[in-house]
Amino acid sequence: MMAKMGYKQGQGLGKEGEGIVNPIEVKLRPQGAGVGAVKEKTDQYKAEQRRKAEAKGEEYEDSSDEERRARKRRNERKKEERAGGVGGGRRKMKYRTVEDVRAAAPGLELPKAMLGSIVDATGGTTKLLTSTAGLMTPVNVPAETEADKIAKRERLELEAFIEAWHGLQERKVVVEEQQGHLQMEINQADDDIEKMRQMVMTVEGLNIANIDWGQAMQKLQKLQQDFRHDIESYNLSEAAVATITPLFKADLDDWDPLETPSYRLVEHLTHLKPILGLEKTSNALATSNLDIEPEQRRYRKQKTTTPYESLIHGIWLPKLRSTVTRWDVHDPSPLIAVVTAWRPLLPPFVYSNLLDQQIVPKLTDALASWNPRKRRHHHKSSSSDAPHTWLFSWLPLLPSYHLDPKASTGLLVDAKRKLRRVLDTCDVSSLLPGLEHWRNLFGTKDFDATMLRHLLPRLSSHLSQTFDIDPADQDISPLEHVFLWQPYFTPAIFARLLVAEFFPKLHSVLHQWLTSPEASFEEIGAWYSWWKSVIPESLQRVQDVTAEFDKALRTINDALNLQERGISLSELPAPAAGPVRPVITAASTATAASSTPAASSTSKFSQQQELSFKDVVEEWCAENDLTLLPMREAHTATGNPLFRITASVSGKGGVVVFFRGDMVWCQKRKREDGFEPVGLDGGLLDRAEGK
Numbered sequence: 001m002m003a004k005m006g007y008k009q010g011q012g013l014g015k016e017g018e019g020i021v022n023p024i025e026v027k028l029r030p031q032g033a034g035v036g037a038v039k040e041k042t043d044q045y046k047a048e049q050r051r052k053a054e055a056k057g058e059e060y061e062d063s064s065d066e067e068r069r070a071r072k073r074r075n076e077r078k079k080e081e082r083a084g085g086v087g088g089g090r091r092k093m094k095y096r097t098v099e100d101v102r103a104a105a106p107g108l109e110l111p112k113a114m115l116g117s118i119v120d121a122t123g124g125t126t127k128l129l130t131s132t133a134g135l136m137t138p139v140n141v142p143a144e145t146e147a148d149k150i151a152k153r154e155r156l157e158l159e160a161f162i163e164a165w166h167g168l169q170e171r172k173v174v175v176e177e178q179q180g181h182l183q184m185e186i187n188q189a190d191d192d193i194e195k196m197r198q199m200v201m202t203v204e205g206l207n208i209a210n211i212d213w214g215q216a217m218q219k220l221q222k223l224q225q226d227f228r229h230d231i232e233s234y235n236l237s238e239a240a241v242a243t244i245t246p247l248f249k250a251d252l253d254d255w256d257p258l259e260t261p262s263y264r265l266v267e268h269l270t271h272l273k274p275i276l277g278l279e280k281t282s283n284a285l286a287t288s289n290l291d292i293e294p295e296q297r298r299y300r301k302q303k304t305t306t307p308y309e310s311l312i313h314g315i316w317l318p319k320l321r322s323t324v325t326r327w328d329v330h331d332p333s334p335l336i337a338v339v340t341a342w343r344p345l346l347p348p349f350v351y352s353n354l355l356d357q358q359i360v361p362k363l364t365d366a367l368a369s370w371n372p373r374k375r376r377h378h379h380k381s382s383s384s385d386a387p388h389t390w391l392f393s394w395l396p397l398l399p400s401y402h403l404d405p406k407a408s409t410g411l412l413v414d415a416k417r418k419l420r421r422v423l424d425t426c427d428v429s430s431l432l433p434g435l436e437h438w439r440n441l442f443g444t445k446d447f448d449a450t451m452l453r454h455l456l457p458r459l460s461s462h463l464s465q466t467f468d469i470d471p472a473d474q475d476i477s478p479l480e481h482v483f484l485w486q487p488y489f490t491p492a493i494f495a496r497l498l499v500a501e502f503f504p505k506l507h508s509v510l511h512q513w514l515t516s517p518e519a520s521f522e523e524i525g526a527w528y529s530w531w532k533s534v535i536p537e538s539l540q541r542v543q544d545v546t547a548e549f550d551k552a553l554r555t556i557n558d559a560l561n562l563q564e565r566g567i568s569l570s571e572l573p574a575p576a577a578g579p580v581r582p583v584i585t586a587a588s589t590a591t592a593a594s595s596t597p598a599a600s601s602t603s604k605f606s607q608q609q610e611l612s613f614k615d616v617v618e619e620w621c622a623e624n625d626l627t628l629l630p631m632r633e634a635h636t637a638t639g640n641p642l643f644r645i646t647a648s649v650s651g652k653g654g655v656v657v658f659f660r661g662d663m664v665w666c667q668k669r670k671r672e673d674g675f676e677p678v679g680l681d682g683g684l685l686d687r688a689e690g691k
Contacts, residue, residue: 020048108165206243216243224275231275240275241307257323261337269345276308309347317350324358329366332390367418372426388434423454425682428462429481451488453616461679463501469509471527495542503548507575510552514559515569613662620680626688645688655687
């Protein structure tokens with residue numbers, strides 16, 4: 001049957017003949033025998049494995065072959081060891097001459113009779129050893145006599161005696177080395193005892209009744225100099241702190257930190273830094289507060305504090321707590337002088353406690369209460385209360401987690417957030433004192449972006465609501481108020497503000513004047529020239545401003561042309577109506593960063609600009625805990641989408657607004673169809689909160 005399927009006798013199974021040739025054999029294990037008692041591989045299995053190995057060009061090796069080769073290698077190694085004389089014990093010295101014996105044991109006295117009768121029986125023949133160098137001529141001895149036996153025993157005993165003598169010599173060397181080490185330890189112990197005796201005498205000398213700072217400094221500096229390397233091992237800091245504690249307490253009782261920041265204590269403690277254990281901690285604190293965990297904002301305390309740390313924490317820190325309580329936060333210099341003078345002497349956890357628990361809370365409260373509008377209302381100067389006069393000088397002394405601009409909390413983050421809120425609510429008719437110092441704190445890029453988002457819309461609202469053009473009785477104070485802020489914006493950005501809020505009113509009044517019956521072109525020309533002189537030259541050089549003045553001039557020329565042609569000036573085309581260009585745009589944001597103005601008139605880009613202003617409003621809402629919700633409705637007149645700004649988590653109440661250019665148009669009270677422009681200030685915040 002297998003032949004019909006293609007099987008050939010003598011070949012393996014399978015299409016290619018790679019299978020087995022002979023049937024599988026089973027080898028029975030004797031009853032009661034465990035695994036390994038007999039060899040499990042059958043002859044058929046070995047033959048199949050050998051055939052497969054030969055087909056692959058390899059050599060088959062079974063376990064029995066490997067065992068035979070391993071036994072052969074072990075036997076060869078044993079033969080080599082025996083041939084080479086490798087043994088487990090001490091190799092015996094073979095002495096060929098009497099001189100060899102004497103040279104092997106110098107200083108060992110041996111009887112001459114013994115040396116003269118030693119027989120060398122180590123070779124194949126028996127020889128006598130004499131005092132001559134080298135091997136003597138062998139003398140045949142017919143038979144071993146009794147004297148030969150005695151000589152042989154003497155030789156063996158002599159060799160054993162020499163070996164024992166060598167052992168004693170080696171032991172002698174070891175004993176001498178041990179003796180030297182012990183002597184060195186004894187000498188070191190004597191030196192330590194003497195040092196301890198002197199140290200005890202010096203420490204006992206500190207126990208003086210009514211000791212003053214002069215005596216204490218003299219004795220402690222001597223102790224510090226003589227035993228500088230033993231301060232930690234013998235805990236000399238404890239003795240030093242015990243000595244200065246009464247003096248330290250007495251001086252603190254009479255010390256006013258705000259009057260004399262450093263005092264004499266700083267000088268005394270600085271000289272005693274090594275013995276007080278301050279050399280290791282002061283450097284780490286002065287660099288970057290490495291022992292303060294930014295995440296937990298606390299010092300990673302050890303299991304126990306040192307005596308000096310206990311002294312500062314228990315006596316000095318309470319004194320500073322009472323000082324900070326009565327300290328005027330707007331006068332930072334005295335307390336900064338105290339912290340700066342004592343900082344190298346403070347343990348890290350004490351320094352962290354002083355800042356985080358005492359000073360920073362007062363700074364935070366003062367920052368929260370900063371209100372420039374309130375100060376002006378009471379007719380008091382606010383320059384001394386501005387944060388740049390009392391807050392910025394603390395920043396170099398604060399730990400890093402208070403200075404991280406990307407953190408969610410920290411004094412620097414609170415200061416930036418407070419400035420944004422002040423810009424949203426301040427009176428734009430006058431500058432904020434010290435605003436230029438905030439640029440250094442923010443960085444130019446962040447500062448320009450903050451001014452662009454929070455102040456520029458308010459300047460635009462100020463011009464829109466308070467500035468009017470009246471040739472008969474012109475009041476330019478609102479425009480002058482706006483020009484006060486010009487140094488904080490690029491000319492291109494400020495030009496966009498004028499294009500959005502000033503020039504539309506200028507063109508409208510110019511058209512009304514030109515079309516009025518009593519129009520005087522001479523007066524209009526003088527009025528036009530006067531307005532050009534009002535605008536700063538830096539802004540007149542901007543292309544947008546130049547284009548607007550050229551537009552006004554073209555309007556005047558068109559009116560003259562109509563008059564010359566005898567056409568009524570009422571036919572003069574009115575200026576284009578519609579929403580003005582937004583002040584805050586995506587291009588404006590790029591301008592704040594790179595000082596490169598950009599503009600576009602396509603509808604797609606205008607949508608991007610309005611979305612940019614919407615982002616500004618969303619950010620303002622987030623800063624004031626408000627929510628901006630789309631209402632899915634449109635303003636009936638303009639078609640702009642309506643939004644609801646509310647402080648309620650339910651999304652109800654608040655105020656309905658829409659965005660037009662860079663302005664927020666807010667629904668009037670009790671009039672659902674009326675909207676008025678508002679700024680991102682306290683008024684809109686009150687409306688959103690339902691006040």
